[in-house]
Amino acid sequence: MEAKGISVAEFSLSEPRHKTRPQIGSVTLSVLVALYLLFATNQTFWMKSAKYFALDLFALAALIIGLSAGFIALFTPLSQKFIAKPVFIFCILAAAAASWFIDRFGIVIDAEMIRNAVQTTPTEAGHLITPGFLWHMLIVGVVPALLVGWVEIRHRPFWSKAAHNLAVVLPCLIVFALAGYSHFKTFAGIFRQHRELAQMINPILPIGNAIKYAVRTTEEQNIVTRQLGTDAHRLTPVGRIAKPRVTIVVVGETARAANFSLGGYARATNPELSKLDVVYFPNTTSCGTATAVSVPCMFSVYPRQAYTHRKGLETENLTDVLAHAGINVSWWDNNTGSKQVADRIATVSLSDSGDTRFCTGDECRDGILLDRLDAWLDSVKQDSVLILHQIGSHGPAYYARYPEKFRVFAPDCRTGELSECSSEEIVNAYDNTILFTDHVLAGIIGKLEDRSDKMAGAMFYMSDHGESLGENGLYLHGAPYFIAPDVQTHVPFIVWMGKDFTASMGLDTACLAETANAPRSHDNLFHSVLGMMNVATSVYDPSLDVFAPCRSNRAS
Structure with missing residues (x-):
C-alpha cells in the first residue's frame, strides 16, 4: 500500500516518535530536587530557625538564601547520567522518612539513634509504621520520587556538562559563603546555643550519620573483647x-x-x-x-x-x-x-x-x-x-505495655500514632505503664x-x-545527650x-x-x-x- 508515492515502511521510518515523557535538563532537575528537599522535608528546622532568628530577620533571610545555594551546589554535581535518578530518588525517600520522625517526635537522627533503630524488633518498629506515616511517605516521598523516575533527563556531553555544572556550583558556593559571612556572629551564637538545629538539616545529616554508623559497625566487627576482673572472688558475708x-x-x-x-x-x-x-x-x-x-x-x-x-x-x-x-x-x-x-x-x-x-x-x-x-x-x-x-x-505504643487491669488513669492513648491523642491521654497511658512496673x-x-x-x-x-x-x-527518647531534656x-x-x-x-x-x-x-x-x-x-x-x-x- 502506498500513499502519494510513499510506502508505509518509509513513512514509519521518517516520522519522529511521539514523546510520552516530559524532558528536563539535568541542572534544572538538580535545582528542583535540592529546593524540594530543603523546604518540603525540613519543617522542624525552619520552624525552629524562625523562632531562634526572630530578632534578626536579615540573618534568617541570609540563612534561607545561603542554604538554598548550598543545597543546589551539593546536588548539581550529582546530576550525572545513570547516577542522578537513583541518587535523587533515594534522597527523596530518605528525607521523607526522616522528616516524619523529626517533625512528629522532635528527634535528632544521629548515629546512636540509627543504632537504636537498627536493633529494634519488627513489632516495636511496627508501632511506628502508622497510617499517618504511610500517607506521609506516599505524598512527600513516593509521588515526588515517581515524578523524578518518570521524566526524561537531558544530559549534555561530558565536558559541556562539567563546564555547565561548574558555572552553577561556583556561584552557589560564593553565595553560600557570603551569606554565612554576612551574619557570622549571629549564626555562630545561635548554632552554638541550639546545637540540635544543625543536626536537623534533612537529608544531609541523617544520611551522613547513617554512613557514620555503617563505618563504625564495620570497624567493630573485628573487635576482640579483653577480659576484666579475672581476680574477682567472693568475700565471706558478714555473720557468715x-x-x-x-x-x-x-x-x-x-x-x-x-x-x-x-x-x-x-x-x-x-x-x-x-x-x-x-x-x-x-x-x-x-x-x-x-x-x-x-x-x-x-x-x-x-x-x-x-x-x-x-x-x-x-x-x-x-x-x-x-x-x-x-x-x-x-x-x-x-x-x-x-x-x-x-x-x-x-x-x-x-x-x-x-x-x-x-x-x-x-x-x-x-x-x-x-x-x-x-x-x-x-x-x-x-x-x-x-x-x-x-x-x-x-513507646509510642504505651497502651500495649500494661494489661486492662492497670488502665487506672483514663482516658489513655490507645494508638502508636501520638498525634491522634491529647496530651492528657498520652500522659495517662504512660503513667499506666509506670503503675504496672510498680506492680512488677x-x-x-x-x-x-x-x-x-x-x-x-x-x-x-x-x-x-x-x-x-x-x-x-x-x-519518645534518643535526643543527643548534650541537648537532651531532663526527662530523658x-x-x-x-x-x-x-x-x-x-x-x-x-x-x-x-x-x-x-x-x-x-x-x-x-x-x-x-x-x-x-x-x-x-x-x-x-x-x-x-x-x-x-x-x-x-x-x-x-x-x-
Whole structure:
C-alpha cells in the first residue's frame, strides 16, 4: 500500500516518535530536587530557625538564601547520567522518612539513634509504621520520587556538562559563603546555643550519620573483647550467712523519674512500692538517652564521660566479673536484646516464648517476668544474680505495655500514632505503664520475701533512660545527650534488701536512706552490684558503690 508515492515502511521510518515523557535538563532537575528537599522535608528546622532568628530577620533571610545555594551546589554535581535518578530518588525517600520522625517526635537522627533503630524488633518498629506515616511517605516521598523516575533527563556531553555544572556550583558556593559571612556572629551564637538545629538539616545529616554508623559497625566487627576482673572472688558475708545470696537486677525501660510518685510525682504511680521498705534515689542520671547506648554503658566499668560504644565492646562488663567470682549470672530479656552485654552468660529471650497470655508477636508484657520467676528462684542453690530486662514503658505504643487491669488513669492513648491523642491521654497511658512496673517490682520483692528462709534476697532497679511526652514539642527518647531534656536523662533508681541480705553486707540502712538524695548515675551500677554481692576485685571502686559509705564492715 502506498500513499502519494510513499510506502508505509518509509513513512514509519521518517516520522519522529511521539514523546510520552516530559524532558528536563539535568541542572534544572538538580535545582528542583535540592529546593524540594530543603523546604518540603525540613519543617522542624525552619520552624525552629524562625523562632531562634526572630530578632534578626536579615540573618534568617541570609540563612534561607545561603542554604538554598548550598543545597543546589551539593546536588548539581550529582546530576550525572545513570547516577542522578537513583541518587535523587533515594534522597527523596530518605528525607521523607526522616522528616516524619523529626517533625512528629522532635528527634535528632544521629548515629546512636540509627543504632537504636537498627536493633529494634519488627513489632516495636511496627508501632511506628502508622497510617499517618504511610500517607506521609506516599505524598512527600513516593509521588515526588515517581515524578523524578518518570521524566526524561537531558544530559549534555561530558565536558559541556562539567563546564555547565561548574558555572552553577561556583556561584552557589560564593553565595553560600557570603551569606554565612554576612551574619557570622549571629549564626555562630545561635548554632552554638541550639546545637540540635544543625543536626536537623534533612537529608544531609541523617544520611551522613547513617554512613557514620555503617563505618563504625564495620570497624567493630573485628573487635576482640579483653577480659576484666579475672581476680574477682567472693568475700565471706558478714555473720557468715550460709544461705545463697540472690540479687535480681531489673533494667527498666523508658521509665522517667518525673512520673514516679516515690520521687514526689502527684499521681500515685507507685502504690505498691510505697508500702514496702525500699530506698529510692531521686537524683539519678542515665548514661544515654537510648537503650543501645545506656544498657552497655550502665554495665560497663567505664563512667559515662569515658565510655564509648567501642570501649564497651572491647572490654568485659559487670556480668563477666560476677561470673569470674563464681556467681551464677543469667540474663532474661523482654526487650530488644542485651546489646551484647550478656554475650558470655546464660540468656533467655522471653519475647520469643510465644506465650499468648502475655505476648503478641515478638512483644510481651512484663508480667511474663513474674510468671517465670518462681521456678527460677526455687532452683537457686548458690549465690546468684538474675538480670531482668524489661519492656517497661517503651513507646509510642504505651497502651500495649500494661494489661486492662492497670488502665487506672483514663482516658489513655490507645494508638502508636501520638498525634491522634491529647496530651492528657498520652500522659495517662504512660503513667499506666509506670503503675504496672510498680506492680512488677513489688511482685519480685514479694517472691524474694516468700523465700527468705531459703535465701537472702535483694532487688536493684534502675531505668536505662527516660522519655519525653510532648514537653517542648519532643516525644519518645534518643535526643543527643548534650541537648537532651531532663526527662530523658533523669531516671528512677530503687533498691530493696531483705533482712539477711542487709546483714550479710554489714549495711546500715538508716545511713543509706539518709544519703539517698545524693547525686547518683549509671556509673554506680557496676560497683554497687559488686559491693552487694561481696565481690572483691582490682576493678572495684568503692567511691562509686552507693552502699560503701554505709557499710560497717565489707566482709572478709
